[in-house]
Amino acid sequence: MIAIKRLSSTDPDFKERLDALLAFEAAQDACVEQTVADILSEVKARGDAAVIEYTQRFDALSANSMAELELSQSELQQALAALPPTQRQALEAAAERVRSYHQRQPLQSWQYEDEGEKTHGTMLGQKVTPLDRVGLYVPGGKASYPSSVLMNAIPARVAGVRELIMVVPTPAGEHNPLVLAAAALAGVDRLFTIGGAQAIAALAYGTQTIPQVDKIVGPGNAYVAAAKRRVYGVVGIDMVAGPSEILVICDGQTNPAWVAMDLFSQAEHDELAQSILVCPDTAYIERVAAALDDLLPTMPRQRVIRAALENRGALIQVRDLDEACHIANRIAPEHLELSMADAETWVDKIRHAGAIFIGPYTSEALGDYCAGPNHVLPTSGSARFSSPLGVYDFQKRTSLIRVSQAGSQTLGRIAATLAYGEGLPAHARSAEYRVES
Numbered sequence: 199m200i201a202i203k204r205l206s207s208t209d210p211d212f213k214e215r216l217d218a219l220l221a222f223e224a225a226q227d228a229c230v231e232q233t234v235a236d237i238l239s240e241v242k243a244r245g246d247a248a249v250i251e252y253t254q255r256f257d258a259l260s261a262n263s264m265a266e267l268e269l270s271q272s273e274l275q276q277a278l279a280a281l282p283p284t285q286r287q288a289l290e291a292a293a294e295r296v297r298s299y300h301q302r303q304p305l306q307s308w309q310y311e312d313e314g315e316k317t318h319g320t321m322l323g324q325k326v327t328p329l330d331r332v333g334l335y336v337p338g339g340k341a342s343y344p345s346s347v348l349m350n351a352i353p354a355r356v357a358g359v360r361e362l363i364m365v366v367p368t369p370a371g372e373h374n375p376l377v378l379a380a381a382a383l384a385g386v387d388r389l390f391t392i393g394g395a396q397a398i399a400a401l402a403y404g405t406q407t408i409p410q411v412d413k414i415v416g417p418g419n420a421y422v423a424a425a426k427r428r429v430y431g432v433v434g435i436d437m438v439a440g441p442s443e444i445l446v447i448c449d450g451q452t453n454p455a456w457v458a459m460d461l462f463s464q465a466e467h468d469e470l471a472q473s474i475l476v477c478p479d480t481a482y483i484e485r486v487a488a489a490l491d492d493l494l495p496t497m498p499r500q501r502v503i504r505a506a507l508e509n510r511g512a513l514i515q516v517r518d519l520d521e522a523c524h525i526a527n528r529i530a531p532e533h534l535e536l537s538m539a540d541a542e543t544w545v546d547k548i549r550h551a552g553a554i555f556i557g558p559y560t561s562e563a564l565g566d567y568c569a570g571p572n573h574v575l576p577t578s579g580s581a582r583f584s585s586p587l588g589v590y591d592f593q594k595r596t597s598l599i600r601v602s603q604a605g606s607q608t609l610g611r612i613a614a615t616l617a618y619g620e621g622l623p624a625h626a627r628s629a630e631y632r633v634e635s
């Protein structure tokens with residue numbers, strides 16, 4: 199039997215138990231933080247040599263030089279050419295759907311002429327520019343993620359980024375052909391077989407071989423997420439996209455095996471993944487619990503699934519579906535399935551989630567691979583303030599200001615008054631120089 203936690207919103211200590219469920223183990227966090235801090239400072243100080251050592255230690259992959267950890271374009275193209283036709287078709291179909299979704303996202307530059315009588319001829323605007331060089335983190339410790347190659351690289355290409363540097367851990371040097379093929383298909387420029395905090399450090403600080411990037415995007419485990427948080431400021435980052443999460447709200451009418459497998463689907467990523475069911479129907483919760491127990495022995499990754507469900511999973515009974523939505527907003531999950539007959543009518547009640555999967559036929563797994571929207575999504579409650587990875591993450595905005603002579607008279611007087619008020623006379627006089635008395 200899976201020892202998954204049971205909570206009820208009527209428990210007197212429900213709030214405390216929910217908070218505990220959502221918090222990472224403090225001790226584990228501190229340990230990860232210390233390890234990551236050490237790795238970052240070593241790579242910053244010693245560059246390639248440190249990356250090579252950590253790659254040997256954590257990925258059992260030895261190399262004499264960083265050049266041995268870089269794959270050539272011809273190796274990527276060969277992997278694409280050698281794919282079995284069904285895999286190639288699936289990869290191309292997914293890439294096409296992801297591209298078509300993201301092509302709707304680019305921010306456009308805009309400008310307007312100030313129409314004020316006393317400021318005519320003044321132009322204001324916003325210029326949108328793609329980033330020059332980005333680092334794409336593709337996870338690869340416990341599973342391989344060709345889908346994450348597409349999700350990272352396609353929006354970057356749609357944005358017009360000049361250079362894409364991909365990193366992917368390759369335990370024991372075993373290349374996943376689909377990962378390499380996806381990199382070829384999506385137009386990755388350089389690919390290094392390194393991962394974890396050492397890869398994030400290499401991209402953030404640059405090494406003798408790996409060029410420093412402007413921004414690092416992509417999901418990863420707790421080490422990768424902690425490293426991204428720490429290098430923010432030296433480079434940009436997209437968000438905290440750590441261990442996967444799924445929250446299913448069910449009205450008790452979906453086949454319990456479907457819901458159980460949806461909970462497994464994210465649990466199988468990582469022992470630290472989080473899968474939660476919220477439902478008002480006691481008998482239905484028992485049917486899902488029974489399905490979890492029945493189905494677990496059939497799963498090749500049952501060890502990881504059990505660990506995730508017992509560590510951080512839960513079955514939560516609520517009074518009604520309104521309360522379920524309230525709890526979902528509190529959790530702000532990466533993925534939220536609304537597994538209800540009238541799911542569409544509940545969407546408006548959800549304010550915080552990375553992605554919402556509407557209706558019992560919309561399994562989260564479809565979003566992971568081929569629905570079209572990005573699967574790199576905010577985790578750990580950061581959907582309260584972050585959004586899915588998108589083309590906009592690879593673009594930046596610059597303000598445009600062109601003040602006409604007429605405009606400088608009016609704006610100069612306003613600016614000078616405020617500048618004197620701030621005690622900054624150079625600002626005031628700079629504005630006043632242009633004002634004709």
Ligand SMILES: NC(=O)c1ccc[n+]([C@@H]2O[C@H](COP(=O)([O-])OP(=O)(O)OC[C@H]3O[C@@H](n4cnc5c(N)ncnc54)[C@H](O)[C@@H]3O)[C@@H](O)[C@H]2O)c1
Nearest residue numbers: 337338339340367393394417418419441442467468574575
């Ligand atoms: N949020 C999202 O959008 C999203 C998308 C896909 C995957 N994911 C998540 O990404 C993660 C992938 O994790 P993964 O482990 O398979 O691959 P990963 O590439 O994220 O991590 C592997 C690396 O972790 C480092 N590492 C592992 N144990 C370590 C230790 N004890 N000390 C220091 N470094 C260590 C190693 O350097 C290794 O190369 C999962 O948690 C999955 O749920 C999230």
Ligand SMILES: N[C@H](CO)Cc1c[nH]c[nH+]1
Nearest residue numbers: 343345346442443566573
């Ligand atoms: N569920 C992951 C995001 O949390 C993405 C993924 C890729 N492959 C399978 N799943």
Ligand SMILES: [Zn+2]
Nearest residue numbers: 442463464566
């Ligand atoms: Zn997944």
